[in-house]
Amino acid sequence: xxxxxxxxxxRATITAGAIAALAGLLxxxxxxxxxxxxxxxxxxLYGDKAMAEGKIRLxxxxxxxxxxxxxxxxxxxxxxxxxxxxxxxHVFADGNPLPGIVSYSFxxxxxxxxxxxxxxxxxxxxxxCIAEMSNGTLHTAKANVKVTIGGCGG
Amino acid sequence: xxxxxxxxxxxxxxxxxxxxxxxxxLGRAAAQQRLSQSDILRFDPLGTVTILHITDxxxxxxPLHFREPSINLGVGDAKGKPPHLVDQAFRExxxxxxxxxxxxxxxxxxFVALARNYGKMGxxxxxxxLVKAIRAERGADKVLLLDGGDTWQGSWSALQSxxxxxxxxxxxxxxxxxxxxxxxxxxxxxxxxxxxxASFAFLAQNIRDREWNEPVFAPRKLFEKGGVKVGVxxxxxxxxxxxxxRWMFPEWEFGIREDELQKQVDEVRADGAAIVVLLSHNxxxxxxxxxxxxKGIDIILTAHTHDAMPGMMRVGExxxxxxxxxxxxxxxxxxATRDGKVSDIRFKLMPVFSDAVAADAEMxxxxxxxxxxxxxxxxxxxxxxxxxxxRRGNFNGTFDDLICDAMLxxxxxxxxxxxxxxxxxxxxxxEAITWEAITNATAITYPACYRNEMTGAQLKEIxxxxxxxxxxxxPYFQGGGDMVRIGGMGYAIDVSRPMGSRISGLxxxxxxxxxxxxxxxxxxxxxxxxxxxxxxxxxxVVRDHVARSKTVTxxxxxxxxxxxx
Numbered sequence: 001x002x003x004x005x006x007x008x009x010x011r012a013t014i015t016a017g018a019i020a021a022l023a024g025l026l027x028x029x030x031x032x033x034x035x036x037x038x039x040x041x042x043x044x045l046y047g048d049k050a051m052a053e054g055k056i057r058l059x060x061x062x063x064x065x066x067x068x069x070x071x072x073x074x075x076x077x078x079x080x081x082x083x084x085x086x087x088x089x090h091v092f093a094d095g096n097p098l099p100g101i102v103s104y105s106f107x108x109x110x111x112x113x114x115x116x117x118x119x120x121x122x123x124x125x126x127x128x129c130i131a132e133m134s135n136g137t138l139h140t141a142k143a144n145v146k147v148t149i150g151g152c153g154g
Numbered sequence: 155x156x157x158x159x160x161x162x163x164x165x166x167x168x169x170x171x172x173x174x175x176x177x178x179x180l181g182r183a184a185a186q187q188r189l190s191q192s193d194i195l196r197f198d199p200l201g202t203v204t205i206l207h208i209t210d211x212x213x214x215x216x217p218l219h220f221r222e223p224s225i226n227l228g229v230g231d232a233k234g235k236p237p238h239l240v241d242q243a244f245r246e247x248x249x250x251x252x253x254x255x256x257x258x259x260x261x262x263x264x265f266v267a268l269a270r271n272y273g274k275m276g277x278x279x280x281x282x283x284l285v286k287a288i289r290a291e292r293g294a295d296k297v298l299l300l301d302g303g304d305t306w307q308g309s310w311s312a313l314q315s316x317x318x319x320x321x322x323x324x325x326x327x328x329x330x331x332x333x334x335x336x337x338x339x340x341x342x343x344x345x346x347x348x349x350x351x352a353s354f355a356f357l358a359q360n361i362r363d364r365e366w367n368e369p370v371f372a373p374r375k376l377f378e379k380g381g382v383k384v385g386v387x388x389x390x391x392x393x394x395x396x397x398x399x400r401w402m403f404p405e406w407e408f409g410i411r412e413d414e415l416q417k418q419v420d421e422v423r424a425d426g427a428a429i430v431v432l433l434s435h436n437x438x439x440x441x442x443x444x445x446x447x448x449k450g451i452d453i454i455l456t457a458h459t460h461d462a463m464p465g466m467m468r469v470g471e472x473x474x475x476x477x478x479x480x481x482x483x484x485x486x487x488x489x490a491t492r493d494g495k496v497s498d499i500r501f502k503l504m505p506v507f508s509d510a511v512a513a514d515a516e517m518x519x520x521x522x523x524x525x526x527x528x529x530x531x532x533x534x535x536x537x538x539x540x541x542x543x544x545r546r547g548n549f550n551g552t553f554d555d556l557i558c559d560a561m562l563x564x565x566x567x568x569x570x571x572x573x574x575x576x577x578x579x580x581x582x583x584x585e586a587i588t589w590e591a592i593t594n595a596t597a598i599t600y601p602a603c604y605r606n607e608m609t610g611a612q613l614k615e616i617x618x619x620x621x622x623x624x625x626x627x628x629p630y631f632q633g634g635g636d637m638v639r640i641g642g643m644g645y646a647i648d649v650s651r652p653m654g655s656r657i658s659g660l661x662x663x664x665x666x667x668x669x670x671x672x673x674x675x676x677x678x679x680x681x682x683x684x685x686x687x688x689x690x691x692x693x694x695v696v697r698d699h700v701a702r703s704k705t706v707t708x709x710x711x712x713x714x715x716x717x718x719x
Contacts, residue, residue: 008431059410062630065395071407124653146631150620151573151638151683 028057033099035086038092038128050139051130056089056141058129067119067147072101076113076131076139079108086113088132095125123147167519186588187253191511195287200500201490202353202380203429206285209302209457210479212336212577213312213320214594215521216507217274217492219482219580221544222462224262227649227719232439237476239462248464259482260462266542269582273509276481278323279521280506282514284471284484285327285425295301301329301354302457302477303390305433308577310593311528316344319482319524321352326520331375335391335398335435335458339599342403346370357388357433358714360411370406373418376425382491387418387451389434391458397634399600401685410440410630412448419450425678430492431455433629438476439629445469453487453498460546464503479577482506509575534592537700541708545583546597548624549647549716551635553578553595554709557692558641559708560699561634561678565605565689567645567705568662569613571679574620574636592696596680603680611671614657617645622653640713643669650718663713 059073074087082137085108091101106113113131124146160187228238230459239247241263250256258268287299300323306317317340324332331354337345349356350370359373380638388607391397392410419430432451444471445454454474462478477485483503490498495557525532545551554572561570578595581587608616616638623633637647646659660669680692700706 059413061428062628063393063633064398065407065409074318146622146626146633148623149616149682150623150632151398151620151634 003085032095032097032122033093033127035094038094038099041092042090042128042130046130046132046138051138051140053140055139056129056131057139058127058143060127060143060145061148062144063148064121067121067123070121070145070147071116072119072127073116074104074114074129078113078133080108080110080112081106081133084111085134086131087134089113089115090130090132091119092128092130093121093125094128095123096121101127121145121147156202159478164333169684170368187255187653189507189510190506191283191287194504194510195284195291195478197288197486197488197502199292200297200488200498203384203489203491204288204297205381205384205431205453205455205487205489206297206299207302207455207475207477207485207487208281208299208481208483209435209455209477210304210460211278211301211320211481212304212308212479212532213317213565213597214308214480214579215274215278215323215525217277217280217310217320217481218275218278218594219544219570220482221265221542222260222262223547225548225713225716227462227625227716228439229307229625229649229665230568232442232470232484232629236465236467237463239439244354251465255505255507256464262544264268264343265544265580266582269580272469272507273407275508276506277511277513279515279518280479280508280511280512280649281484282483282517283512283681284329284504284506286514288486289328293380294310294673295320296376298379298384298386298430299327299329300334300455302387302433303332303334304336304479304577305332305459306348307339307599308594308597310515310597310688311524311591313593313597313599313713315524316340319521321348322524325353325381325516325522330377331357331388333357333388333390333435333457335394338390338394338403338406339398340402341599342406345403354623355386355388357386359387359415360389360392360439361410363634364405374422376422376427380488383424383426384431385419385422386431386433387415387422389415389432389436389679391435393436393633399683399685402599410436410444411463415444416448416450417449423450424493428494429453429489432693437629437632438474440469441474442444442467442469443629445472446476453489453499455485462503466501467638471633472475473501475501477503480579483517485638487619498519503629532588532593534589535586535695536592537587537704537706539581539585539587539706539708540583541706542583543587543591543708545578545580545708547574547636548574549714550711553580554639554698555641555708555711556587556706557595557609557680557696558639560696561603561680561692562641563697563702564695565603565678566676567678568664568675569608569677570641571616571677572639572641573681574624574634575680575681587700589693589697592700595692596691596693596696598681598704600681600683600687602682603678603689603692603695605676605678605683605689607674607675609672610660610669613669613677614660614671615662617647617657618654621647621649621656622719625649625656626653637714644713644715646715646717648718656718661713703717
């Protein structure tokens with residue numbers, strides 16, 4: 001895999017029946033976020049408020065084909081009326097140098113609460129999604145994305 | 155759908171391979187009895203539709219030996235279940251007598267003696283004979299021929315012709331549709347060219363253009379056979395962009411795409427399909443999980459993992475079929491429908507014994523025409539082997555030991571890495587190592603044999619990563635072939651542990667010392683997925699080594715210590 005990331009020249013040229021080298025590329029020099037940091041970020045936004053599962057459809061690949069541009073699709077089940085709509089969606093990753101991926105704001109005029117983008121993942125990690133509803137309740141969903149060196153293709 | 159009782163009967167009957175032949179399971183007394191062409195073809199027909207499935211031919215046009223694995227570990231839900239059974243456990247499960255033709259075709263122990271008795275298997279001209287006979291018996295309007303992919307790669311003639319020999323052969327065979335994996339290593343442009351011009355449909359519901367997320371290939375095709383609509387949905391290997399060089403098809407994204415598959419199933423049902431078939435290259439364990447989550451598929455024709463099972467496996471309302479590889483088997487399914495739904499399925503895994511089945515003259519001529527430009531080169535004897543040379547198995551194979559030996563000596567390396575491919579023929583002790591034999595184990599479009607330095611820590615990371623691609627307990631997180639094969643280094647693996655803690659005890663075999671995390675070692679390997687990898691093609695490295703050795707002997711490899719299975 002051709003990666004423009006700096007610091008991987010040596011690793012990128014070292015190839016093993018397989019090696020595409022994304023996992024752990026940044027490992028020696030950079031500190032990574034962890035579950036606690038993600039929890040802290042969520043706490044900053046919503047304190048210790050309870051979160052329920054469900055309502056969020058978080059669509060990410062089980063295995064990233066390219067860790068630099070991993071697709072993510074989010075859809076929150078909501079009528080999106082004035083009385084009942086999704087206000088915000090936040091996405092975090094617990095294994096990147098920084099835990100925040102993206103935040104979206106919604107209004108009833110959006111019609112539906114869905115969003116799609118690409119994110120960069122430095123290694124295998126969890127993606128955590130939080131949806132804030134207009135009545136103040138919170139929903140959450142989590143998925144693991146594997147970032148692998150690949151190769152050895154069967 | 156088929157009742158439990160009927161299913162068990164079908165499985166039990168199929169277990170003897172000679173379904174409906176009245177031969178029953180062959181006992182020891184009959185063990186030396188060879189099957190005839192009519193034994194192989196004998197089938198008690200059912201319903202109005204016949205599906206023929208062949209897969210993972212890996213461009214093998216000629217009869218060959220292919221030894222099934224002696225180690226094939228299942229993890230998670232697949233642990234200890236077929237197809238993750240070998241040798242005696244496999245024979246007991248499917249009620250196959252030791253020493254029988256079925257035992258030779260499906261298991262690995264006593265392979266050399268049985269191979270000398272039963273001869274080679276496969277050969278596309280033999281397969282053509284079987285296909286023609288079935289079409290004649292049933293009527294061509296009732297028969298659908300489906301190819302699971304990994305068809306255009308694996309031989310010198312396929313490599314040199316960019317898959318053209320296989321496209322023409324599969325066209326003559328009357329293939330109706332195929333799906334794909336290794337085909338993509340011919341590059342996006344060539345695959346598109348063939349897919350748009352071939353006489354058969356090239357189906358893949360799970361490939362999208364990266365920029366616009368639009369389908370790259372037709373997802374499905376509706377056929378009408380025996381007065382019944384049959385919906386065939388294609389599923390390419392979801393991990394192609396991880397297992398193989400992504401730069402060869404940079405605009406495409408793969409994935410399992412369950413939700414989109416469910417839509418395809420629902421739409422094809424709405425189009426009137428009474429039978430819904432997933433022509434899959436997911437690999438068996440992925441398909442078994444998928445069958446429990448995607449509703450409405452009658453039959454999954456599995457591929458990729460090269461499993462051959464003389465019985466169907468049922469998951470909910472779906473049956474899974476595993477048709478082996480290298481042209482060793484042709485699967486036949488007869489399907490009865492009632493009120494627009496499948497009411498019964500009868501299955502037989504037909505073993506293609508090359509000595510028993512007559513060659514089809516038309517196909518033999520086409521094969522000869524494609525091989526003619528390479529015939530002298532292919533037949534050239536480079537050396538001989540005193541050992542059985544095979545590849546398939548989770549951890550190592552003697553053919554890979556030979557390739558690793560070649561890299562260690564020809565590239566002056568301390569450690570050699572050879573990819574865990576599942577394809578490539580088997581040579582018996584005493585056989586010649588021809589150019590054809592070498593290229594049958596190495597013919598890929600990214601053959602450069604690199605020489606480089608790696609630290610002990612990097613080597614461990616590679617092993618952990620590859621191990622997770624095989625032994626992750628959730629098959630949706632698995633991503634490739636067998637374990638990378640290693641020369642010059644030993645290690646221990648606990649397959650039950652999580653990623654990062656499976657591998658231990660890395661040992662430099664030459665010195666007997668532990669591999670040090672911070673120390674650099676000279677490593678040679680091939681089939682790197684990185685673009686612009688430098689080095690001679692692996693087939694030249696192996697040829698030079700074999701030519702220098704003249705006679706090859708492989709000592710049993712005990713450098714990998716496996717636990718947790």
